Amino acid sequence: MKVKEKIMDAEDIERTLNRLTYEIVERNKGSKNLAIIGIRTRGEFLAKRIAEKISKLEGNQPPIGVLDITFYRDDVRLKLRQPEVKTTEIDFAIDDKDIILVDDVLFTGRTVRAALDELIDFGRPKTVQLVVLIDRGGRELPIQADFVGKKVKTNLNERVKVKLREVDGEDSVLLVEDD
Amino acid sequence: MKLKSRHLLGLENMPREDIELILNTAVSFKEVLERPIKKLPTLQGRTIVNLFFESSTRTRISFELAERRLSADVVNFTTAGSSMAKGETFKDTVKNIEAMKVDMVVIRHSSPGAPHFLAKIIDANVINAGDGTHEHPTQALLDIFTMREKFGYIQGLNVCIVGDILHSRVARSNIFGLKTLGANVSVCGPETLIPKDIESLGVEVYHNIDEVIPKVDVLNVLRLQLERQNSAFIPSLQEYHKFFGITRKRLEKASKPILIMHPGPINRGVELSSDVADSEHSVILEQVTNGVAVRMAILYLLGTMAN
Numbered sequence: 001m002k003v004k005e006k007i008m009d010a011e012d013i014e015r016t017l018n019r020l021t022y023e024i025v026e027r028n029k030g031s032k033n034l035a036i037i038g039i040r041t042r043g044e045f046l047a048k049r050i051a052e053k054i055s056k057l058e059g060n061q062p063p064i065g066v067l068d069i070t071f072y073r074d075d076v077r078l079k080l081r082q083p084e085v086k087t088t089e090i091d092f093a094i095d096d097k098d099i100i101l102v103d104d105v106l107f108t109g110r111t112v113r114a115a116l117d118e119l120i121d122f123g124r125p126k127t128v129q130l131v132v133l134i135d136r137g138g139r140e141l142p143i144q145a146d147f148v149g150k151k152v153k154t155n156l157n158e159r160v161k162v163k164l165r166e167v168d169g170e171d172s173v174l175l176v177e178d179d
Numbered sequence: 180m181k182l183k184s185r186h187l188l189g190l191e192n193m194p195r196e197d198i199e200l201i202l203n204t205a206v207s208f209k210e211v212l213e214r215p216i217k218k219l220p221t222l223q224g225r226t227i228v229n230l231f232f233e234s235s236t237r238t239r240i241s242f243e244l245a246e247r248r249l250s251a252d253v254v255n256f257t258t259a260g261s262s263m264a265k266g267e268t269f270k271d272t273v274k275n276i277e278a279m280k281v282d283m284v285v286i287r288h289s290s291p292g293a294p295h296f297l298a299k300i301i302d303a304n305v306i307n308a309g310d311g312t313h314e315h316p317t318q319a320l321l322d323i324f325t326m327r328e329k330f331g332y333i334q335g336l337n338v339c340i341v342g343d344i345l346h347s348r349v350a351r352s353n354i355f356g357l358k359t360l361g362a363n364v365s366v367c368g369p370e371t372l373i374p375k376d377i378e379s380l381g382v383e384v385y386h387n388i389d390e391v392i393p394k395v396d397v398l399n400v401l402r403l404q405l406e407r408q409n410s411a412f413i414p415s416l417q418e419y420h421k422f423f424g425i426t427r428k429r430l431e432k433a434s435k436p437i438l439i440m441h442p443g444p445i446n447r448g449v450e451l452s453s454d455v456a457d458s459e460h461s462v463i464l465e466q467v468t469n470g471v472a473v474r475m476a477i478l479y480l481l482g483t484m485a486n
Contacts, residue, residue, distance in 0.1 A: 071219040084180045121216040
């Protein structure tokens with residue numbers, strides 16, 4: 001694995017999350033009806049950071065949930081790999097909520113497809129809006145983000161690696177190439 | 180993270196990591212069972228056959244629910260009314276079923292080793308749902324899952340299995356699984372119902388239930404198989420209840436509450452008194468709920484394993 005470029009450092013991530021928070025609150029005319037749901041693993045921590053920022057800005061804490069989409073993946077049938085499963089945690093009713101779905105990188109759109117399928121099994125939200133830190137293009141499904149931290153042009157042999165202090169000990173976004 | 184074997188035949192010799200993987204995966208499925216829509220697309224397009232050569236209510240329904248909640252296609256086979264009643268052999272029957280392109284087979288059979296034989300002659304993943312007096316691995320896994328959920332650990336937990344150990348596949352699978360995870364396991368029952376060489380499995384043997392009760396955290400009470408009552412293993416049901424029945428009075432002698440488990444079906448007033456079966460320390464119905472989650476975990480782990 002070779003690092004080709006540092007796309008974001010800790011300060012960039014912080015500034016971007018601040019802007020995304022303002023955009024979310026602006027477009028939803030406040031935060032009363034919001035619920036924030038992150039897709040494991042890194043989406044979970046981004047979701048918690050955004051929820052915290054909303055709570056500072058608006059004075060009310062939106063409910064937070066976590067999705068583990070393993071059971072909804074479309075490649076389990078291809079028997080490619082068997083990832084370790086963790087639990088989904090959504091302990092509030094999502095019916096009629098405006099759901100802010102958070103992930104770190106948007107690429108093929110298959111993860112988001114699985115997340116939407118899983119979310120629908122919990123109820124009928126009023127809206128689902130997608131937030132991603134990085135949109136790297138390369139979509140295989142008709143899915144797009146509502147709020148994008150940064151768009152990055154990438155090749156298929158490259159990967160965007162998001163590191164977050166909660167799991168990786170540091171905040172950064174790297175463009176890497178596998179050998 | 181994947182299992183070492185593509186079949187689940189028993190807990191004897193199953194590595195600790197595999198047991199833990201199943202238990203951890205079952206936690207995720209238990210969450211699914213709390214949802215408004217208890218269904219996942221994970222095994223879409225897979226066909227699972229439930230081959231029940233021996234009667235069963237709980238285990239068969241539990242497997243079927245687990246399979247359907249994973250969106251698998253399910254076929255049920257019971258011996259009554261099948262070609263086996265016309266004299267077809269076991270091997271021919273399963274070969275024919277396999278020729279219909281099935282991916283997984285869940286089998287219960289009265290002969291010990293039937294699932295092992297099946298695993299040798301067909302390509303599908305085989306899950307043992309009870310083979311004679313040999314093993315009943317999914318029951319033991321759901322028992323262990325329930326204990327782990329209640330106590331948070333298995334290592335060092337004191338578990339006594341009470342009753343007819345001699346004819347019990349549940350006891351054997353429990354012993355194998357619990358020992359692998361580091362529990363202290365004992366068995367208690369009348370001498371006629373304890374196998375002679377059971378100590379070789381690393382368990383302590385008791386014949387006096389009142390001696391065991393103060394020492395344990397869990398009593399896993401087995402069903403006294405009434406159909407064996409005429410075979411002179413015990414003098415009478417009343418006498419069995421008097422000496423081995425778990426009653427409130429007996430449990431009061433323990434300094435702490437003891438978790439009461441039972442694989443079902445219960446003979447109320449024989450191995451368990453009714454008030455104990457329905458008490459707040461009884462987790463008998465939770466075992467049934469957990470059974471679906473544990474079986475979903477096993478089906479998922481075997482069904483999505485790379486060949």
